[in-house]
Amino acid sequence: MSADSPIAEIGETPLVPAHVTAAFVSDEVSRVTEQKAPVGWWMVFGVALMFLGVLLVSVGYLVWNGIGSWGNNSPAAWAWDITNFVWWIGIGHAGTLISAVLFLFRQKWRTSVNRFAEAMTIFAVICALLYPTIHVGRIWFLYWALPIPNQMGMWPNFKSPLLWDVFAVSTYFTVSLLFWFVGLIPDFATLRDRAKNVVRKKVYGALALGWRGSNRHWRHYERAYLILAALSTPLVLSVHSVVSFDFATSVMPGWHTTIFPPYFVAGAVFSGFAMVSTLMIICRQVYGLKDIMTMKHLELMNKIMLVTGSLVGYAYSMEFFIAWYSGNEYERYVFINRATGPYAWAYWTMVTCNVVSPQLFWWKRLRTSIPVMFAVSILINIGMWFERFVIIVTTLHRDYLPSSWGMFHPTLVDIGCYTGSLGLFFTLFSLFIRWLPMIAMFEVKAALPGAQPSHHAAHDEHAEPAHGALAVKEA
């Protein structure tokens, strides 16, 4: 029998309710981009734009005056800048994971989530990339970190994890972008064909790259998508592993740990899913897409958060154990200091948000309650930010020589640069919601009951072209 059809015996139900038809999906999703934007959208967009302005001002001030406009100092030479970088990169993880990994594992439930997640990934990575760029003292020489031939006869230092970051993150961004766009092509075609005025026709037409849904198109599409999925799957693991090397390869107590790569990846997926569900819940309410983004989807995501959250919790405790077991007094002190020192409040906020709150999802009733999951997803986003803050600042502010110990105090510009990046993110995201199909229509259709005739079960990928074509015809 088909791999996708629900197994009633174990209580599986179809991903989308029976009354949802292909036409229904096209209407429901396209509607959003075709009608006037609801008030809710304008409110979100307005606020987001405002904060984008804050970002521009803060960054301008920073570049003009120097890094001293932030609270960074010696010993805390890195603080909110890198904290925000790692936080955004982490958020940018869910996208690829959902799209690529779940795609490869044929997890059909991803269909209504992935477009969303991918968009979020791209915007999050854009925000992330902002920080390594502006955190350098002489931004106008940033290009020296790239291997460009120059009159100095100098190469960048390939031993530096920061350089690895440059490559890892840029690769991840490129692949994610391609992956997203390729996935969008058939839906662009749908929009094009539904378009009434000529501007929409031309714009979506251009974006659709002349897609006609022919069998040949579908075959190429499938192959391209599969290859990209295969390409980006290792990236899911590599990017955050490389980011964790920034710390793991250093000699600082609390940073120099082999557990970092898996720990960071788990954390990234964790925060990524949290952000996805936050956004989904909002859009679901605003646009009434309950039938397509079903409770089933949300519940499945909550389960993943429960798992990754527990993984992160395990990592926290393991760090303490190793610190004690290593017998290294500096390592020990750092962790005692995290839990009891001047930044203990940050540490315990992190533990409460990341380890305790997801445990609620053990109970189905809480797991399926919108308010609860929304609250928890927000908490997780906060908690994960604090995780990075704790790792970076509490290690730096008290390392080897007590004579150099100090404290970090953020400035207005710090706050501006952080809240501003949220502004940037939501600006981009609301624009996405407004103009692009936020749900992969053709994929949802492929997941509709009966979309997979049982005699095609063996190779159901071939079933899809028909439906794709159908989507076009309906217009």
Added chain:
Amino acid sequence: MQIFPRSLNYLPLVAALGVAVLGGGVTTGIWYYFSPKNTQVGYAPEQPIHYSHKLHAGELGMDCRYCHANIERSQEAMIPPTQACMGCHAVVKKDSPKLAALRDSWKTGKPVEWVRVHRVADYVFFDHSVHLAAGVGCVSCHGRIDQMDVVRQDQPLNMVWCLECHRNPNPNLRPKDQITNMTWKPSAEEATQLAEVKLRGPQHCSGCHR
């Protein structure tokens, strides 16, 4: 119904070609026109006094060190004081209108405001004495000064250019007594001797940057 003309099907091809050509052009453009070789070499500013090295160093055959007296003992190759010029020009061409500025300087004690030709960035600490001690001749960096009526920059004086020689100085080495000789060519055995010299300029940061 067609939104786009059929011809658009060639767009990808055209775009690809365009990017290739344009990109290549821009790269080579920057590569050549923005390189010190192009921007620095040939700089020959007008000097307050038309002093001709061609005449003094070339035709009259004066040794560089007659005026740049301290180059073997200092990082900086001094520009001669007015007094050095007056050493001769108190008697030679002592009424030449060309030397009016010089005579003023001698009278008033105000320096002659020469315009700097050879200049490295402020954070580069070049030491003449060391290079001469190593046996690098003037001509290697300054070119055929003895043929320049107006002094012009002959070499790019940028980092890669420095490093080339620091990595393999032998081609630019010569016997210490030939340092200022503009026309010196190694004899056969001199060439072999110099080829064997195991000398390398510093290639670490603090060699030149402090």
Added chain:
Amino acid sequence: MSTAGNKQETSSGKRLFWRSLEQKADPQAQHEEAKASDVVKQTISHDELFTLRRRNFLGLSGAMAALVGVEGCVRRPVENIMPYADMPEYINPGVPLHYATATQRNGEALGLVVTTFEGRPTKIEGNPDHPTSLGATDLLAQAGILELYDPERSHAPTHKGVAASFADFDAFVATKLAELQKNGGSGLRVLAQPTNSPTFVRMRAALLAKLPQARVHTYAPVSQSQVLESTRIAFGQPTSVLHDFSQAKVVVALDSDFMMTEPGSVRSARQFASARDMESASGTMNRLYAVEPLFSVTGSNADHRLRLPAQDIARYARALAAELISAHGVQLGAIAPAVQGVATDGIPEHWLKAVASDLAANTGRSLVVAGARQPAAVHALVHALNRALGNAGKTVTYGEALDPTEADNFASIAALASDMAAGKVDTLVILGGNPAHDAPADLHFGDALAKVGTSIHVSSHDEETAALTTWHLPRAHELETWGDLQASTGHYTVQQPMLAPLWGGRSDIEVLGQLAGEPAWRGHDLVQATVTGRGINGELAWRQLLHKGVAEQTFARVLGALEVRDGEVAGALRKLTDAPALSASNLEVVFAADAKMFDGRYANSTWLLELPDPQTRITWDNAALIGPSTAKELGLKSGDMVRLSKDGASVDIVTWVQPGQAPNSIGLTLGWGRKKAGSNGNGHGFDVYPLRTTAAPHFTAGVAVQKLGVTYPLSQVQEHDSMEGRPLAIDATLSEYKEKPNFPEFKSPDPQFAPLWKMQDYSKGNQWGMNVDLNTCNGCNACVIACQAENNVPVVGKEQVARGRSMHWFRIDRYYVGDNEDTPEVAFQPVGCQHCEEAPCENVCPVAATSHSPEGLNDIAYNRCIGTRYCMNNCPYKVRRFNFLNFNQDIPETLQMQKNPNVTVRFRGVVEKCTYCVQRIQKAKSTAKQEGRHWLRDGEVVSACQQVCPTQAITFGDINNPKSVVSTKRRTDRNYALLAEVGARPRTRFLGKIRNPNPEMKS
């Protein structure tokens, strides 16, 4: 986020630069003494744009690069080269000249050698041939170079606040003299600071001879008056007291900070260290007992320290004498009855018994010293003790005092003030000093000034006093004028000008000479007259004197061991009255010379303002130092504002809880809270002079403390005092050391792992390394300023220091050891870049801006740094500094002249750190190559911190050369690497500190 440190306004006029082929000093330089001076000045060229480039080259080249992607590809601005018109024969452009001179420090001469680039002094070092400096200097001398270029020094004479010219003044003096000569100079008073300049003394005599009715007064807020007074009591004549710590096995310091604020501190510190050096031939170690109210630098280096209020020191001295007499039969003759039966409460018994027996056991090899704060009677007793212990003539000798008038310090100014108030003073000449600010408060000197007919103030800055006087004359800096100084050892030095006064200005001797009606009153002539008068004749002798910086023959008659007049001493001791015991309601304040501001004369120096106090680590402020237990009793925390009041006078000041401070005794350092010091010094710290009276200028009890309920922010460079039990500044007692000589390695093991990669081969050529001996380092902080002066280290200002952005490349960490916070021990640890062979900072830099040189240097190329700050994070020693803001913005032109031309001035956004003074290494290499050598001899390269160190705690050199000093140090058993277990293999190594406690002392 402004850089409070650099808030001087750019002074108008022509800008200066110094990387052009020929160097130029200031236009003013074509000035009077030009011919006379050994140094030649030239006029300065000026290229606005270029100078701009020079200051923030990174910025502009950066902007260019940003513009078009490749550096230096924009048509460069026209840049002029200005050769000399007439070049002096021995000037070699680009190669500095060095001139010997000396500076006056607290009544002692300090021999100096000044480095000048084409007439532009940039650095001050000690003169190795001079007995009081021995090649080293103190931090004040290092800051002297900044003082010279301080753009806020007086630029012109003023008459009644209106700018005038020297011509006006000369005219005035001429007429004034005429009328003074009629009445023999009655009504003419001169107020001068204590001096050790023979020419000054000669001129003073000349003046009094010419105008017999005139009177000369002597005053300085910090002086040796009580020492001179004591010698007058003990020996019947005022003498100088010269200690020789190198010969003393046991030293008892009674409230004496002889390593820091007492005269001749550099020499004393060197001698003390030499008697402590474990690797020296003798190999034995001296022992220091310190009894003091404040936690002084000397106290920090003591093997045993007793915190005792200043008023109880006298009691302790007498009790100790009594113990010596009774228990050890020391002969004090008539003094004996005067020291009997002194109350010993607050003094632990072993502090009498054990100390006495230690002294008695080392007769002729011990030394008792008392601080300038203590009354003459105590000093007299100390002389008697040293005599009785057989130390006189061995560890302490006495010499002819050059300026006995110093003895009357406070009496003298009191007399003057009363005469002024009584209107008896018609003309007052104030040579240096700032009496309106620092004279005892009860004299109301400022008000008295109003009653003076004509007052003339000669001083470097337009300060508090200048505002109240008729005339103010710019006082030329010591590096600008001719002068002479005689050390207490009798060695004679002529001060020669490095450049003509930047803004005009005259020296004390010139003004004095003028008043004395000398026809040739120019410094040069006066000094030469003195020199010939001292039997140094002929051009050759004169040139030798200038060249060597110290005369062959000495001049002060050495009096050796003098007979002590027991009777007089006993009499003086009987006059001592035991003050009532102190308590929280009857507190004592102690006035101390500040380690940085001294008495306030250095208050406008940004370097000194930002230098952390050796003990409190506070920058940009002073504070009322209160012991922890006392503070608890008073309910005070660090940062609380308090009002200290006595007899109507009061001072509002911030509290600092200082471990080791004597109970019920509050330490106040002088020289802060200036109102007219200049834009840097104004309003920093708190002025404590208002509490100071002629009756009790040094310490006084009965002070009430009132908590004001407000707090005041203080900027510290080090906020954590404890080592947290980590093996950082490793120490051991002498006995521990004897049984386990390699104790540091034991405490900080060096794990020898097999390398995972091919290690760099450091076996060839010069390999640079540094060694810091924690046993001799006394934490004076001179190295910090020396480094700042040598390496163009910027000042960041109080706010930025508070944010943790201090830029000092070299710092001295100060840790407190021990559980009782009232009586901690101190461990100093100088830390600069350790130049690790496996440097963590190097791997992480994405642009390879910091990388290793084949000679083991951890290079940093500022112009390559993009400022990711990753290296700072990864440095276990936290020695890397980042230009968070543009700390070099708008440096006034004269301050630009101070910059070392061989070191890049850094722009914002780049990381910097100690380079082992690589510019000095390269300079030495250059010379070597000129001489055809390919490696350097030991001692050919001296790092700035090593050169300045009074105790020679820092050694630097080639660790590949087995005979070099640094390698011999590294071979000693006390040698260890800081944080060795990190595995960075630092090139800087430390030698473990050894304490020498007396087994008989409990505690």
